[in-house]
Amino acid sequence: MADVPYRQIHLDFHTSPLIPDVGSRFNAEEFARTLKKNHVNSINLFAKCHHGFYYYPAAVGKTHPSLAGGLDLLGEQMAACRREGIRAVVYTTVVWAENTCDEHPQWMQIDRNGVLGSRPPFLNDYNTETRAWRSLCMNNPGYADYLKREWKEIHERFHPDGLWIDIIFQFGCICPHCMAEMKQMNLDPQNPGDLLSHDRHVEIKFSREMYRYLKGIDKDWGIYFNGCPAEFDEQDDTALSTARRRECDDFIDIESLPSELWGYTHFPVLINYCNRFDKPVTMMNGKFHKTWGDFGTLRNSAALEYECFRALANGAGSCVGDQLHPEGKLDETVYDRIGRVFEQIEKKEPWCVNTKKISQIAVYAANRVLENERGFDATAMTINGANEGVYRMLSELHYLFDFVDFKDDISRYDLVILPDSVRLPPETAARISAYLAAGGKLLLTGESGLGIDGKGFALPELGLKHEGAEEYSPAYAALRPDQNIFRKIPPMDYAVYERGQRVDSGGNRVSAFLTLPYFNRTWEHFCSHRQTPPRAEPSRHPFAVEGNGFIYITHPLFRDYALNGCKVHKDIISGALEHLVAKPLVRGELPSTLEVTLRKRNGGMVLHLLHYIPMKRCKTVEIIEDVIPLYSLDLGLRADITPEKAYLAPDGKILDFTVRDGYIHCTVPEVRGHQMVVFE
Ligand SMILES: [Zn+2]
Incomplete structure (x- = not known):
């Protein structure tokens, strides 16, 4: 090229x-x-x-x-x-x-x-x-x-x-x-x-x-x-x-x-x-x-x-x-x-x-803006909520991914995500079925995975039965301590603002149920300033379903995150990703403000670390004014290659590293805006 x-x-x-x-x-x-x-x-x-x-x-x-x-x-x-x-x-x-x-x-x-x-x-x-x-x-x-x-x-x-x-x-x-x-x-x-x-x-x-x-x-x-x-x-x-x-x-x-x-x-x-x-x-x-x-x-x-x-x-x-x-x-x-x-x-x-990008996860780009509305929305001027939410979450969690189309080959990816509104035509459903059968992992949210007409899942092996849109919205995700994929999240009934789907889990393990509000807010019955509070006990409607090689979450959490920014929605997705992706490409206690990319170069790779923080300092645009440095960043990179040498670029300073547990471990002394680390 x-x-x-x-x-x-x-x-x-x-x-x-x-x-x-x-x-x-x-x-x-x-x-x-x-x-x-x-x-x-x-x-x-x-x-x-x-x-x-x-x-x-x-x-x-x-x-x-x-x-x-x-x-x-x-x-x-x-x-x-x-x-x-x-x-x-x-x-x-x-x-x-x-x-x-x-x-x-x-x-x-x-x-x-x-x-x-x-x-x-x-x-x-x-x-x-x-x-x-x-x-x-x-x-x-x-x-x-x-x-x-x-x-x-x-x-x-x-x-x-x-x-x-x-x-x-x-x-x-x-x-x-x-x-x-x-x-x-x-x-x-x-x-x-x-x-x-x-x-x-x-x-x-x-x-x-x-x-x-x-x-x-x-x-x-x-x-x-x-x-x-x-x-x-x-x-x-x-x-x-x-x-x-x-x-x-x-x-x-x-x-x-x-x-x-x-x-x-x-x-x-x-x-x-x-x-x-x-x-x-x-x-x-x-x-x-x-x-x-x-x-x-x-x-x-x-x-x-x-x-x-x-x-x-x-x-x-x-x-x-x-x-x-x-x-x-x-x-x-x-x-x-x-x-x-x-x-x-x-x-x-x-x-x-x-150089060539290194990635691990394929995300089907959600094109339908709402339910079944065919959008050439992404006149690429505005990014729809599901795609923006996926980008924000994966980037803040340091997972490396590609957006893909229905026609693309997904076999090389460790995980495929169908965010919020990806309905599947039969050929794409067949491609995903083959991918699952070959050991691939799948994360779906909202109405993703349904057929184009929205009447039932297009992936029969999931065993899920679609019962329609959830009647109650906003509702609450009932996260409880025994639910192992969400064990890092303190137990509570957490608001999910956007409307979800109602499903029968079809015998799969339900990792979390939905707690319903007492009623939907209308002119004739309402409570307090915003949404109606949760009932005392969770319903039997699943919120998160964990099956063989897949996790399904009934609510469009990606769009919800792009619109409302609740960290717990990202924590829920993070729990699902930790469960589905055994060996992420990047590991470490890294701040969410750090952006990470990895690129192949001459048989080695270049790690890019970016740290700039856009702030809403006025009503119209996001502002970046300062460079806030990060120091002593410990991180691990999955060792798909065993490097002979690591150094900071462009200044050439040699960087010590060790290889253990299948990861290259190193400490980057400083990231002042943008730092490249080269592994050769
Ligand atoms: Zn004309």
Whole structure:
């Protein structure tokens, strides 16, 4: 796998035509020197922006009206970067291009409310996620032809290293082309699910056709369509699967500015999914305090470090987003801050490139948002509760895992988790049955394991009988001291907020029962401020069932944890994991704030330890300001290899270790933010 550069800048340049003197302070040598001095080795540069104007004398469309007379800004940027040995990728945009909407209104999308361009006409605000710009339709043949001419011109003029094609999204388009195609495909435009399927069909069809076209021009330039190639979809609809998107991407960029929209759990969830694909992956964050276009802000140094080093710990490079000032001069203060992090990445890189993730647990990514609702939810903007809860718990407990799809091979994993809402089609159920029969272990929660229709378990060997959704909610998990898998948890009736399932254990051992409330809270009967208290004695409804090779918990504890953060829910899952996973990859009394990853490298392995603590210090975003060091960390790694040598990287300090009981034991003297330990 050819890695793409690890120290990238994405240089936004969405510049209103109302702003004068565009590019007037641009100096090519100074521009490239600022990048080079600050350890940048790749940059995405703008051919065209969301305002729909070009930053070079374009033949195919309109050059930005305020661009200083005759200036070929993109051409000069590219030439200067190349002189400094910086890879130059050209950015362009498909669905959002305002000037193209003005010139070709017939190319716009029409949303299901009849809004032309899918943008409310009198919107003054910026913060409406997907509706701040008018949208063009990728299904319009006139527009597709225009884009082909644009891209041919970009190639002929600049021969860039790659083309970064933004905004591959349809927003429920019912334009005449889309309506006609839906009719032909037997899809009902009034049905939101059909409309979504058609959008996705158009996105994939467009990407495939354009990828073929672009590779026909030049097979060597890297092509990337920014349309969520890491979106979870279980691959249960092969033709519309995200895997079809990935076939059109030479690399994967995970756009994830950990501020308002994406937060700090978005990147790690997606990277634990696309880590398995044989494609270079880059984490995209930004120098902004909030998100794109947040001018006049600077990301805290510790936050920038954390995001970039977390990318390294997951085998990904970093692409830091910035926006160039309209006059074309890079801000020295911004690049100084980025440069201090990139300098460290450069030193760490030799132990990070060409490595492969080590994992032990497979997690089926929960795609259904609620009960049976088919979601392309994970437009990969928001992570659903079950997936976020799994990531949080496993990461805080230091288990190493992959998110997998229904079609994936699970035979090599020590444990498979079906979190909360993973209903199984027959082929996947058969795959899990074979895995169990071969000695594999299974943890299921909530309605996971049911067939697609939700009527009964699709895994008959579990012996469980589904009796429907639990009538009482919130209810209580009756944890008692004799229940060995939960023996570390002090006995009590613990609230479980989210509604569970009612099952007959079918003769399996019940590790904990459910204590019901006296009644559900309604307007006519309620007690105290919140949920009704538990009855005096547990019911005979199981809460946790322990069978041959599996544990089933009736309540969606992963989602509950992501929503409500009760530590006891994590303790319950931890008890189940200790029971099911005999030899975890990582052992030790480690704080929940420590993140651990392990990567294979040249027959040895690299352990990454990360310690940064995001805090909610304001109402809108999570803040990281300080680096709190950890000292004398004792840990054990399962000894799948017997190393000859261990050392800290990048400084090379030798680390003592012993091998006993099948584990490599060592004491890491200090973790100040990010520490790598190399075993050779
Ligand atoms: Zn359309």
